Amino acid sequence: MALAATSSVPPALGICATSFQISARGNSDSSLGSSSLVFVYGTLKKGFGNEWLMQELVSQQHACFVSAATTKLEFPLVCGPFQVPFLLNFPCQGHRVRGEVYLVDQAGLRRLDELEGLGKGHYERRSILVEGLERSLAQSQAVNAEAYFAGSSYAVEMLGAPHLPSYSTVEAENYVPRRNRPPGITFLEHVQAWIAAKK
Numbered sequence: 289m290a291l292a293a294t295s296s297v298p299p300a301l302g303i304c305a306t307s308f309q310i311s312a313r314g315n316s317d318s319s320l321g322s323s324s325l326v327f328v329y330g331t332l333k334k335g336f337g338n339e340w341l342m343q344e345l346v347s348q349q350h351a352c353f354v355s356a357a358t359t360k361l362e363f364p365l366v367c368g369p370f371q372v373p374f375l376l377n378f379p380c381q382g383h384r385v386r387g388e389v390y391l392v393d394q395a396g397l398r399r400l401d402e403l404e405g406l407g408k409g410h411y412e413r414r415s416i417l418v419e420g421l422e423r424s425l426a427q428s429q430a431v432n433a434e435a436y437f438a439g440s441s442y443a444v445e446m447l448g449a450p451h452l453p454s455y456s457t458v459e460a461e462n463y464v465p466r467r468n469r470p471p472g473i474t475f476l477e478h479v480q481a482w483i484a485a486k487k
Contacts, residue, residue, distance in 0.1 A: 322393065322394045323391055323392060323393045323394070324391075324392055324397060324433070324434050325354065325389050325390070325391055325392075325418075325431060325432065325433035325434065326351075326389065326390050326391075326392045326397070326400065326433055326434045326435070327357060327359070327387050327388070327389050327416055327418050327433040327434065327435040328342070328387055328388050328389075328390065328435075328436075329365060329373065329375055329385050329386070329387035329388075329435070329454070329455055330372070330373030330375075330387075330455045331372070331373065331455075331460070331463065332388075332400075333387060333388050333455070334353075334388065335457070336455070336460055336463075337460065337463050337465055338403065341399065341400070341403055342390060345390075345392065345396045345399060345400075346390075350392065350393050350395050350396035350399070351390045351391060351392040351393070351396045352390065352391050353388065353389075353390055354388075354389040354390060354391055354421060355388070355389050355420070355421040355422040356386070356387070356388055356389075356420065356422065357386075357387060357388065357389045357418040357419065357420050357421050357433070358384050358385065358386050358387070358418065358419055358420045359384050359385045359387075359416060359417065359418055359419075360384070360416075360417035360418060360419050360430045361379045361380055361384070361417065362379065362380055362381060362382045362383050362384055362385075363375055363376060363377070363378065363379060363381065363382050363383070363384075363385055363416075364376040364378055364381050364382035364446075364447060364449075364451045365382060365383065365385045365451060365452045365453070365454070365455065366446050366447075366449035366450065366451060366452065367449065367450075367452070367455075367459050368438075368446060368449070368479060368482050369478045369479060369481070369482035370463060370464035370469060370478070371459055371460065371461075371462045371463040371464065372463070373452075373455040373459065374411075374437075374438035374443070374446055375435060375436065375437050375438065376437065376438050376443045376444075376446060376447060377412075377414060377437045377438070377440070377443060378443075378444075378447065381447075381451070382451035382452075383451060383452065383453040384453070385452075385453065385454060386453060386454040387418075387454070387455075389418060389421060389433055397413075397434075400436070401413065404436045405475060408474075408475070408476070409439045409441055409476060410439055410475050410476065411436040411437060411438060411439060412436070412437050412438075412439055412440060413434050413435070413436055413437075414434070414435060414437050415432050415433070415434060415435075416432070416433055416434070416435040417430040417431070417432060417433075418430065418431060418433050419431075439476075441476075442476070442479050442480065442483065445483045446483065448486065449486070
């Protein structure tokens, strides 16, 4: 049974929506009636360190790839400790950031929220306008998507880091996966130590 896209998803994204089927498990969370477009700009992109989660969500029919996209406004994109990318919520600074958009249901969003540490203050999920979706009615049409921004408790202290137009293989070359990071120190402690070292 094919699912219908919501009003927040442009009709021309139906290619993605019609391929996004209800899970064989009959999970009610696999309904596009409560799905969102999600803009990923860092390790969740294809070919990067946490792509495994997007692949898993797609294989379980909790997400589907829509298109490459770019933020409508400029935002600072910086690399912090372990070459982890952070999008900072300071519009009209930095660059129009390049990334990818997925259509993700509520079960998938919960998985992404967990990875991004929403309950721990690591990142915050906010709405953002993106453009250039290949399947939109016009590539200049801006659509709302969710994106994971650096936590507000430390974001301003990262503004001095170099602003990037995209998180590329150059930045990702020195990315350290979570399993390889020093134990016994929280992510926020790593962030604060990185900020202190940059002062």
